[in-house]
Amino acid sequence: MPINFTIDGKQVQGEKGETVLPVALRNNIDVPYFCYHPGLSLSGNCRMCLVRVTPAAPPPPKPGPDGKLPPAPPPPRSMLAISCMTQIADGMTVDTKTPDVLRAREGVMEFELINHPLDCPTCDQAGECFLQDHSYQHGRSHGRFYEERQMKHTKSLGPTISIWGSRCIVCSRCVRFTDEITGTGELCIVNRSDHSVVDVFPGKPLDNALSMCAEDVCPVGALISEDFKFKARVWFMKEQKTLCAGCSVGCNVVAEQVNEEIARLKPRENLAVNDWWMCDAGRLSYKQHALPGRLVEARVDGKAVTRAEAVLAAWQRLSAAGGAVAGLVSLWNTNEEMFLFRRLMKLLSAVAPMGTLEKSHGERKQFKGGFVIEGDRNPNRAGARAILGDVALEVGATAVRKAFEAGTVNALLVVSGAPELAISPEIEAMLARVKTLVVLDVLESSSAAKYAKVRLPATMHWEQDGTFVNVDGRVQRVRPVIQPPGDAAPALELLQEIVNRHPPGGSGVLSGDGVFRQLGAEIEAFRELTYREVGDLGVPARTAAQAVKA
Structure with a gap:
């Protein structure tokens, strides 16, 4: 059932049960986020997608049996809410750029960056990092935190993926991926408070046939592919939309090359074929082009x-x-x-x-x-x-x-x-x-x-x-x-x-x-x-x- 409401003065339409964020993104309305992913369950933990939501005004009161009008209901209460978890409703008004929304996002970004190492020059995610983009668009121009930063582990999680824990923003995307998509559940969040970080369960490395997708869902540079580590800067690579030929599924991919050498493959969204994912064997199949002989x-x-x-x-x-x-x-x-x-x-x-x-x-x-x-x-x-x-x-x-x-x-x-x-x-x-x-x-x-x-x-x-x-x-x-x-x-x-x-x-x-x-x-x-x-x-x-x- 279509639901009509307004975002930033623009009339938009969604389906019953949808939340504000995917409808906004579908209508090219920019709302920043970290923990949301269309292929995963909703988490709502990063708070970056805050917007101001005003419910529809209640209908005017009808006269009672005595012909008198009852007191008018109070006007709807506007509030800040995270758009990824707020279900849409008819007549709702959503504002994404009010001063209080922008201040709230700035505050979220300040918290995200308090313990971040700010090592963009050496990070493989540089150039395609949500944290970089959102810091530039929604963060402060300078930091106010002078205390010592928390340092977290840097380690191998499995044969294909390593973690730079100090970059982790604990969005839980990778944890939800191994729970909901692969069903293997290797990843978890350990420790508490500002010590929290992603890790594997003891004796259970990240070693499934889709493990490299964990790097895809990471919005920052915390999870790094061992195959792509230190290989190329993304702004030097040329992209081409093509297919993986590893099996008869025909996963849609983006192939990226530097100097006529394929550097990596990444899955390309196609809900009729592979959704947002691809297997590790297919991802590494680009190496066939460089076979000797x-x-x-x-x-x-x-x-x-x-x-x-x-x-x-x-x-x-x-x-x-x-x-x-x-x-x-x-x-x-x-x-x-x-x-x-x-x-x-x-x-x-x-x-x-x-x-x-x-x-x-x-x-x-x-x-x-x-x-x-x-x-x-x-x-x-x-x-x-x-x-x-x-x-x-x-x-x-x-x-x-x-x-x-x-x-x-x-x-x-x-x-x-x-x-x-x-x-x-x-x-x-x-x-x-x-x-x-x-x-x-x-x-x-x-x-x-x-x-x-x-x-x-x-x-x-x-x-x-x-x-x-x-x-x-x-x-x-x-x-x-x-x-x-x-x-x-x-x-x-x-x-x-x-x-x-x-x-x-x-x-x-x-x-x-x-x-x-x-x-x-x-x-x-x-x-x-x-x-x-x-x-x-x-x-x-x-x-x-x-x-x-x-």
């Missing part, structure tokens, strides 16, 4: 050649097979790349068997707060089902191997954007023996690259544009974060260049959006979708039957 140059028969020469050789050798050709594509390739792979295979042979390569499955984990790590460690299984079909996905690799053993296949195209695929001994034996093997891959050590006659260096998903379809059938954007190494190029481009060699020749290379529009014209699951419609948060595929859970 990346393919950086094209080769034909073991000799380094130009990209154009390798593309020409790929087309000539595949087309020379006279239709005795098959193809394998990884479930880490984008929808656009799978679509171009399918197009090339149809050009080479109307009956070419197609199959998929994938990573080994892991354990599915569901946490107390509802977050899920899927056991399927492949980000685009649903996209492959929509584009290549059930047969290619389920038994395609086996069909390719059997066709090779039967002698009906003597040329093979392998397209992969994934490190460490699970290649069976039977498939590896086929790769070693097939007469013509054309490979688009990312690592020297991959089974396909080792045996390739024609080898073109491709990109990982951190280096390319495209889309994945997650386990729930949601089409989502992948964007390039860094430049690919050496002569590596997206399979999106390489496959188009090979296709363009087919007579009478192509007319150039389309962008990811251009190929996606072609995909939408042919595949029902993507009908008439565009990158603009997919946007930052993704959209459901057009036909759930073709693009949902594998």
Whole structure:
């Protein structure tokens, strides 16, 4: 039921049961806070979100049986209240910038800073710290506290997170996270009064699959990621919205890079996918882009050649097979790349068997707060089902191997954007023996690259544009974060260049959006979708039957 009230003279609307703070934030009204987080229970302990609240005036009295008006009720009493805990009501008036509100916030900030070490120059949170921002906007220009500050512990809480206790403002966000989201409950607040600080229970380190999210929810620099500690200043980093490819959930992330090196991943809010969280394995998966042995140059028969020469050789050798050709594509390739792979295979042979390569499955984990790590460690299984079909996905690799053993296949195209695929001994034996093997891959050590006659260096998903379809059938954007190494190029481009060699020749290379529009014209699951419609948060595929859970 909608509830109408006023904030700073602006008419706003919320739902019954909501509190003032989220409604204000939704309407771009700035109210500072520390302990509030939309994904956690309300705590109300920091007092920073104080506002002045005036209830609606009571209705005028009605005449009694004798026709006389009873005494008018007293006017509503205005008061300071914390907006995160104050439920909205019809006709309520909220003021966020009255002099007494500003004085109250200034007082809260003074208390928060009394024991704070003020070590911003060496703190990893500098530049994205609530305490910095609120001190500048709502604090005093100088301190009045001359006594000795309380010093609290600096220690490791677990393998991924350390605490600088003197920076802790005891907002309890991290404690609520481990209680409510992971359900593991490692964190607690120890000691009393101004000695209070976050710690772990004895013998119970912070060591769960989402532990690094504790740093995300910390509004100050108290909890520090061991992976990011002293690595980079946030104002030097460039951000890009993309996806984690660690499993079929497709968590939305912000990838941050410095000098073409990814420095960290942080979860990006998407209530339809991952809420505000991501797992530690996914967060650290950015290190794959720096694996040793990346393919950086094209080769034909073991000799380094130009990209154009390798593309020409790929087309000539595949087309020379006279239709005795098959193809394998990884479930880490984008929808656009799978679509171009399918197009090339149809050009080479109307009956070419197609199959998929994938990573080994892991354990599915569901946490107390509802977050899920899927056991399927492949980000685009649903996209492959929509584009290549059930047969290619389920038994395609086996069909390719059997066709090779039967002698009906003597040329093979392998397209992969994934490190460490699970290649069976039977498939590896086929790769070693097939007469013509054309490979688009990312690592020297991959089974396909080792045996390739024609080898073109491709990109990982951190280096390319495209889309994945997650386990729930949601089409989502992948964007390039860094430049690919050496002569590596997206399979999106390489496959188009090979296709363009087919007579009478192509007319150039389309962008990811251009190929996606072609995909939408042919595949029902993507009908008439565009990158603009997919946007930052993704959209459901057009036909759930073709693009949902594998």
